[in-house]
Amino acid sequence: MCVYPFESVDCFSGWLGSIGYLGVFWARSVASVEVVGGDPPVVFVRWRRGRRWRAAYIYLCLDGVENCLEGVGRGPGEGVAVLVVTRDVLPSGLYDRWSKVFIYSVDGGFLQPNGEVVVEVYPPGEAEPLRMVEAVQRSSWGFYVSPPRESYVLIAKMGGDPVGSAYYNPVSSNVDYGIHVARPFWRRRIGTRLLVEAARLARRLGKNYLSVVRVLRGVRPTRSDVRAISFYRANNPLDEANVYRLVASP
Numbered sequence: 001m002c003v004y005p006f007e008s009v010d011c012f013s014g015w016l017g018s019i020g021y022l023g024v025f026w027a028r029s030v031a032s033v034e035v036v037g038g039d040p041p042v043v044f045v046r047w048r049r050g051r052r053w054r055a056a057y058i059y060l061c062l063d064g065v066e067n068c069l070e071g072v073g074r075g076p077g078e079g080v081a082v083l084v085v086t087r088d089v090l091p092s093g094l095y096d097r098w099s100k101v102f103i104y105s106v107d108g109g110f111l112q113p114n115g116e117v118v119v120e121v122y123p124p125g126e127a128e129p130l131r132m133v134e135a136v137q138r139s140s141w142g143f144y145v146s147p148p149r150e151s152y153v154l155i156a157k158m159g160g161d162p163v164g165s166a167y168y169n170p171v172s173s174n175v176d177y178g179i180h181v182a183r184p185f186w187r188r189r190i191g192t193r194l195l196v197e198a199a200r201l202a203r204r205l206g207k208n209y210l211s212v213v214r215v216l217r218g219v220r221p222t223r224s225d226v227r228a229i230s231f232y233r234a235n236n237p238l239d240e241a242n243v244y245r246l247v248a249s250p
């Protein structure tokens with residue numbers, strides 16, 4: 001079993017196949033994944049759908065981009081994107097999409113969480129908590145995204161009222177669409193508490209790690225990206241990587 005997705009190209013490929021329901025620029029419903037290179041590791045993925053991008057070469061440059069990017073082909077064919085996964089930050093002219101991935105151990109390392117809130121965990125498919133999640137998400141980032149079919153729903157309540165929420169997907173071990181705390185309750189470690197509870201659930205379900213994906217709105221982080229990244233970084237991830245989609249000719 002993989003300790004975490006960046007451990008090897010096979011672990012990465014398996015994880016990629018499990019997280020396609022997110023529907024973001026690098027994680028979409030996968031038709032096939034093939035390892036096509038070893039140094040650096042390169043994966044060729046075909047997606048089931050996609051108007052512009054139907055497939056991608058994904059270069060795993062986890063030991064640094066310096067030598068790794070030399071081998072990266074640009075303009076590999078119509079509808080085929082070139083993606084790079086790296087711990088380095090690329091100069092802004094090289095890419096048109098940017099996402100962050102944080103990986104946490106289920107064994108802890110998190111900040112001291114809020115002990116005042118009560119966290120309720122609902123199994124996948126329950127409709128009851130969704131109105132509460134909607135209220136939280138509309139206050140946290142302004143819109144609502146319903147949970148993937150397999151995801152558990154976590155609600156943090158204070159004085160009986162919902163103040164935070166998260167979805168945990170047991171197939172990908174991902175916190176889908178991230179942690180959410182209603183705006184008036186920010187900076188009280190409620191987000192940290194939800195991360196801790198998601199990790200506890202993951203551990204109970206036999207997982208080693210927990211991931212969170214943040215897709216940046218543009219090529220430079222907005223204030224809300226910076227806030228979210230600061231939060232995820234402050235909680236001591238095991239690993240943090242960037243996923244970039246390269247522009248055809250920088």
Ligand SMILES: CC(C)(COP(=O)(O)OP(=O)(O)OC[C@H]1O[C@@H](n2cnc3c(N)ncnc32)[C@H](O)[C@@H]1OP(=O)(O)O)[C@@H](O)C(=O)NCCC(=O)NCCS
Pocket residue numbers: 111140141177178179180181182185186187188189190191192193213214215224226227228230231232234235
């Ligand atoms: C990101 C979010 C979940 C953080 O929740 P929170 O309950 O306010 O975070 P916590 O109080 O647990 O913060 C823990 C640490 O994260 C960091 N942090 C949190 N918010 C921060 C901010 N606005 N600026 C800088 N650092 C921040 C701090 O280091 C903080 O530690 P501290 O308490 O010692 O200062 C919340 O801001 C939110 O809901 N944002 C909008 C929704 C969103 O974008 N979610 C992420 C989707 S991917």
